[in-house]
Amino acid sequence: MSEYRSFVHLHNHSDYSLLDGASKIENLVDLAVSLGMPALALTDHGNLFGTIQFYTEAKKKGLKPIIGCEIYVARDSRHKKSGGGDQSNHLLLLAENFIGYQNLCRLVSYGYLEGFYYKPRVDKELLSRYAGGLIALSACLKGAVPQKLLMEQHDAAYEEALTLREIFGPDNFFLELQDHNLASQHQVNPLLIEMSKKTGIPLVCTNDTHYLNREDSVAHDVLLCIGTQKVVSQKDRLRYETDQFYFKSAQEMHDLWGHIPEVIENTLRIAERCELEIRTEQLLPPFEVPDGFTPDSYFEKVVREGFKERKPHLEALAAAGRLKYPLSVYEERLASEIEMIKQTKFSSYFLIVWDLIRYAREHSIPVGPGRGSVVGSLVAYSLRITDIDPLQYELFFERFLNPERIAPPDIDMDFCMNRRSEVIQYVAEKYGRDNVCQIITFGTMAARGVIRDVGRTLDIPYAEVDRIAKLIPDEPNATIAKALEQEPRLNEEMEKNEKIRDLIIIAQRLEGLSRHSSTHAAGVVIAPKPLIDLIPLHKTSKDEITTQ
Numbered sequence: 001m002s003e004y005r006s007f008v009h010l011h012n013h014s015d016y017s018l019l020d021g022a023s024k025i026e027n028l029v030d031l032a033v034s035l036g037m038p039a040l041a042l043t044d045h046g047n048l049f050g051t052i053q054f055y056t057e058a059k060k061k062g063l064k065p066i067i068g069c070e071i072y073v074a075r076d077s078r079h080k081k082s083g084g085g086d087q088s089n090h091l092l093l094l095a096e097n098f099i100g101y102q103n104l105c106r107l108v109s110y111g112y113l114e115g116f117y118y119k120p121r122v123d124k125e126l127l128s129r130y131a132g133g134l135i136a137l138s139a140c141l142k143g144a145v146p147q148k149l150l151m152e153q154h155d156a157a158y159e160e161a162l163t164l165r166e167i168f169g170p171d172n173f174f175l176e177l178q179d180h181n182l183a184s185q186h187q188v189n190p191l192l193i194e195m196s197k198k199t200g201i202p203l204v205c206t207n208d209t210h211y212l213n214r215e216d217s218v219a220h221d222v223l224l225c226i227g228t229q230k231v232v233s234q235k236d237r238l239r240y241e242t243d244q245f246y247f248k249s250a251q252e253m254h255d256l257w258g259h260i261p262e263v264i265e266n267t268l269r270i271a272e273r274c275e276l277e278i279r280t281e282q283l284l285p286p287f288e289v290p291d292g293f294t295p296d297s298y299f300e301k302v303v304r305e306g307f308k309e310r311k312p313h314l315e316a317l318a319a320a321g322r323l324k325y326p327l328s329v330y331e332e333r334l335a336s337e338i339e340m341i342k343q344t345k346f347s348s349y350f351l352i353v354w355d356l357i358r359y360a361r362e363h364s365i366p367v368g369p370g371r372g373s374v375v376g377s378l379v380a381y382s383l384r385i386t387d388i389d390p391l392q393y394e395l396f397f398e399r400f401l402n403p404e405r406i407a408p409p410d411i412d413m414d415f416c417m418n419r420r421s422e423v424i425q426y427v428a429e430k431y432g433r434d435n436v437c438q439i440i441t442f443g444t445m446a447a448r449g450v451i452r453d454v455g456r457t458l459d460i461p462y463a464e465v466d467r468i469a470k471l472i473p474d475e476p477n478a479t480i481a482k483a484l485e486q487e488p489r490l491n492e493e494m495e496k497n498e499k500i501r502d503l504i505i506i507a508q509r510l511e512g513l514s515r516h517s518s519t520h521a522a523g524v525v526i527a528p529k530p531l532i533d534l535i536p537l538h539k540t541s542k543d544e545i546t547t548q
Contacts, residue, residue, distance in 0.1 A: 007250035007264055008271040010041045010066065010137065011092055011176070011206035015513040016049035016442075017070075019227025022211040022220045022513060025050050028247065029057045031212055035249050039064035039271035043092055046072050046120045048108050048536045048548050049442070049517070055278055066274045067101055068094040069108055070139060071122055078115030078123040086118045089144035091127075091164075092137035092176065092206075096274050100133025105536040108548070112539040113532075120539075127167050135270055136168045137176040138192075140208050141184055145175065149191045150184055158195065165201055174204040174270070177263055179256050180244035193260070204270065205263040207253065210245040217243035219509040225457035226510075232457050282408060285431050285528045287351040299347035300338050302354060306382035307334055314389075325391050330378065337379045337397055344406050352526070353411050354383040359426050360415055368414030373400040377409075385411060415522070424524055434530040439523030440538055440546040442514045447472045447480050447507075449515075454507040460499055468493060468500060480508045519544050 013021035014028060021044065032040040040063055042054045051067055058065035072088035074080065080087075095101040107130050111120030138145045138161070145164075148157035165173040175192045179185055196203045211220045221239060222232060230237040248256075257263050289298040307330075314330065317323040341347055360367045361384070370386025376395035380386045390397065401409050415423050428436045445453065448469045455465030471490050472483045484490050484504075494501040519540055525547055527534055536548035 006038070006268055007253045008037055008039045008041070008066075008267040009207060009209060009247065010068070010094065010204065010267055010270060011043050011070070011140075011178075012041060012209045012247070013044055013070075014042060014050050014054070016047060017045040017210070018514055018516060019223055020045060020210065022216060022223050022510065023209065023247070024513065025054045026057055027212055029054070029061050029063055031247050033061050033063050037063070037250065038268075039066055039274070041066035041068045041094060041271075041274075043068040043070045043094070045070050046108065046111060047538070048105065049440070049514075051536075051548075052278070064271065064274070065276070066094055066271060067104065067276055067278075068092060069104060071107060071111065072115075072119040073127070073144065074115060074117075074121040074123045075144075076123070078110070078121050078126065081117040088119050088121045089147060090139035090142040091144070092139045094135045094137070094270065094274060095133060095276050096135050096172075097133045097276060098279070100135075101276055101278065102533075103130035103132055103134055106130050106532060109532050109537040113537060113545070116539060124163070124167065131168050131172075134168060135172050135174070135273065136164060137174045137204060137206070138164070139176055140178060141182075141188065143176070145195075146188045146192065149188050149195075154191075157191075158199070161195060161199060161201055165199070170200075174202050174266065177203055177205045177257070177260075178208055179205075180208070180240075181242045202266055203260065203263045204266040205253065205257045205260075206267075207248050208245060209247045210240070212247050214243050214246045216246060216509060219506045220245070222454055222457050222506050223510055223513070226453045230457070231459045233459055283528055283534070284348050285352070285435065285526050287348045287355070289351070295347045295351060296342045299341070299351055302351070303334070303338055303379050303382050306384060307378075310382055323392070324394075330391060333378050333391065333397070334382065337377060340397075340401060340403060341379060344401060344403065346401070346409060349408065350379065350383065350385075353385055353413070355430075356423060356427065357383070357385050357413065360423055363422065365419045365422060366416040370412070371414070372410055372412045374409065374411045376400045380411070385413075413522075417521070420522060427524060427526060431526050432530075434532070435527045437525050437531055437537060437545045437547060439520040439525060440517050440548060441520045441523075443516045443518060445510055445513050445515050447478045447483065447511060448474070450507045450511050451480070451503065454503055454510065458499065458503055458506075460503060464500075465503070468503065480504060480511055519546050 012028060014023050014025050015021050040058060042050055044050060048069060055065045055067065070090050070092050073091050075087050075089065093104055095104050107122050107126060110126055111122050115121035144160045145157050148160060175196050177189050177192060211217065224238050225232055228238050254264060287295060289295055314323060314327060318327065341350060357367055370380065370388060374380050375386050375388040376390045376397050377400050378390055381389055451469040452465055471487050472478055473486065494504055531537060538546045538548045540546060
């Protein structure tokens with residue numbers, strides 16, 4: 001374990017630390033793998049937006065994923081929302097096991113749902129309640145312990161450290177050392193080392209990475225300006241004072257901290273302790289059926305009643321010689337689909353969708369005719385989920401639901417955008433407001449948009465930036481790289497104007513990063529129990545609750 005050059009990065013920010021982290025998850029994972037690291041943590045600011053993507057990507061590449069978060073801890077109660085400004089400290093949490101992951105999900109959820117004030121904040125009451133299965137690190141200079149030490153509040157700093165050790169347990173709280181060649185770190189690190197000696201609280205080192213490579217510090221500085229709506233030339237603005245917040249190799253970390261071997265070794269010990277398997281399962285909310293019925297029997301009842309309502313139209317087509325198949329074929333196909341849906345345990349799923357469509361129609365909310373593979377289902381046609389007869393158009397049910405590849409059937413529903421909220425409201429009332437939420441989505445920095453964003457921060461005149469942006473083809477999936485291949489004027493501009501060259505190089509580095517979160521126009525999650533027990537939740541500026 002103490003092999004030279006072994007090290008694990010436990011404090012890393014991806015682009016889901018919105019407009020602060022400049023590393024895409026797949027690139028972080030690839031870099032850790034290329035450097036031969038055995039594990040990697042993701043610890044974005046106050047959220048778990050990238051968790052599943054990171055977990056999946058790391059597993060796929062043979063890298064052990066460690067799920068974490070750099071949370072915001074209110075200095076007083078999370079319910080105190082007065083005084084102005086960010087009144088919180090940072091604390092790094094890592095999930096040691098599934099219990100820890102569940103507790104981490106709850107903490108970041110309550111940060112948004114109950115503690116949001118400039119930042120999504122928790123407090124020590126919540127930390128005490130949900131400390132199980134978590135490993136805590138004292139975080140960066142914004143952590144409560146180092147901040148108090150820098151303010152020469154030594155007694156308060158020691159009290160804070162001992163309180164955190166008591167909350168998380170003696171083996172689960174570490175004092176975090178960082179060295180980005182900052183004067184404040186050089187001042188506080190010896191004090192943290194002394195605190196460790198006096199209290200027995202172990203030390204660990206991290207590099208608080210915000211970008212991949214050292215040369216990315218310029219692009220990261222521009223990203224900070226985009227997020228704070230400043231220009232690079234402004235002196236009084238948020239900035240990282242050095243170019244050391246990059247993903248350093250194990251050798252570089254040994255060069256920094258090799259004189260204290262335990263802080264390197266503890267990164268490996270913590271990584272070894274973190275054993276998390278995120279279990280995914282299909283959880284359908286119960287659909288209440290009338291007395292005397294099971295979901296399967298009630299499903300079959302409403303399907304057959306629906307087909308009976310469709311039958312006169314089919315008989316009229318048959319009488320006119322316009323029905324491709326006899327009604328007996330319809331009966332056989334319907335019976336076959338009903339049995340397949342029961343066998344794959346999706347009766348309740350169909351009833352839920354049928355109920356939503358029925359509610360919309362009964363309240364004169366316009367509903368689309370159905371699209372996607374669901375139009376191959378005669379059951380869906382019978383339930384009026386779709387208005388397309390699959391036999392008339394030679395559409396196959398097996399493209400929609402196949403016993404050899406059992407996955408939740410994909411049913412695309414289109415409701416009138418002006419009254420969609422009424423359907424969402426109905427869902428929340430029927431299944432319980434705590435069991436229903438909308439889905440988060442992320443806007444990214446597209447080619448033209450990032451050119452304009454970067455141009456603003458570099459203080460290049462708008463007309464000039466707009467002219468460059470319009471050289472990017474206005475087409476789906478356009479990228480700066482493709483534009484450079486297709487548009488010779490872009491290369492000419494870069495060759496003759498250094499400012500334009502910098503603009504395009506920086507914009508290309510930031511292109512594709514997550515820029516902001518928003519609410520999916522129509523996606524809704526319905527669960528059989530409160531969502532806070534299942535997934536991390538987010539609260540928008542409009543007080544909409546969404547998934548993370």
